[in-house]
Amino acid sequence: MSVSNKINPHALDEAQCPSEMFEIMEHPTESFDPYNDKPVSTNSFATRAESHAKGLWHCSVHIWIVKSPSLVLLQKRSLNKDTFPGSSLAGRWDISSAGHIEAGKSPLEAAHAEVAEELGIDLKSTHIFNRGLQHAFVIPAEQAPLGGCNAYEHVYFLHLNENSELKLSLGTEEVTEVTWMDSAKLIESLRSGDDNFAPRSKQYVVAMEKYINTMNVKRSD
Numbered sequence: 001m002s003v004s005n006k007i008n009p010h011a012l013d014e015a016q017c018p019s020e021m022f023e024i025m026e027h028p029t030e031s032f033d034p035y036n037d038k039p040v041s042t043n044s045f046a047t048r049a050e051s052h053a054k055g056l057w058h059c060s061v062h063i064w065i066v067k068s069p070s071l072v073l074l075q076k077r078s079l080n081k082d083t084f085p086g087s088s089l090a091g092r093w094d095i096s097s098a099g100h101i102e103a104g105k106s107p108l109e110a111a112h113a114e115v116a117e118e119l120g121i122d123l124k125s126t127h128i129f130n131r132g133l134q135h136a137f138v139i140p141a142e143q144a145p146l147g148g149c150n151a152y153e154h155v156y157f158l159h160l161n162e163n164s165e166l167k168l169s170l171g172t173e174e175v176t177e178v179t180w181m182d183s184a185k186l187i188e189s190l191r192s193g194d195d196n197f198a199p200r201s202k203q204y205v206v207a208m209e210k211y212i213n214t215m216n217v218k219r220s221d
Contacts, residue, residue: 001166010116011171015080018049021103022058028140034207035137039152045103055144060151061110065096067160072186076177083148084198091176094198107154120169128164136211139204183212
């Protein structure tokens with residue numbers, strides 16, 4: 001992996017825009033199935049600032065980049081972020097790339113935009129990933145009380161082709177650093193609530209571990 005010092009042309013000029021609009025969703029049911037159910041719209045909209053202040057349910061997209069045999073790319077969040085930035089001295093490690101889904105955009109469109117803005121990857125022109133974005137699950141995460149927000153998290157995985165090099169250009173308003181981490185170590189850090197990592201719900205960690213284990217079984221076949 002290499003990180004370029006060149007300016008990322010897709011990067012945002014600020015860590016977030018308080019006035020961006022989100023589609024507001026119904027509160028999740030207790031029986032919500034991460035593999036089959038979808039968020040239900042209220043047919044109403046609110047700004048990012050209002051959504052976060054009032055704990056309104058909206059949608060986000062998460063993209064995990066994985067590399068054989070069991071490595072996962074992590075980004076360190078900028079201290080400028082309004083959710084889970086970390087302490088005053090250091091940002092928290094988090095998903096390879098992630099962001100909110102603006103009103104009018106699909107989860108897939110948002111995923112393409114986020115990896116471009118944060119990592120400088122144009123998925124439409126690169127051929128370093130096997131089969132492109134793979135949708136894994138949707139998790140309703142009530143994290144407003146923890147310093148985050150209440151969002152349905154649409155989770156995707158990108159599998160780096162063997163012998164392909166990952167070349168990145170960071171959107172420095174949002175991301176300060178990237179690193180590879182062993183997936184088992186990452187899962188354990190998330191499960192234990194390590195404060196160096198942006199928190200993820202128990203349901204999220206279980207679903208992620210299941211996906212990675214399935215991925216490793218398929219690779220060994």
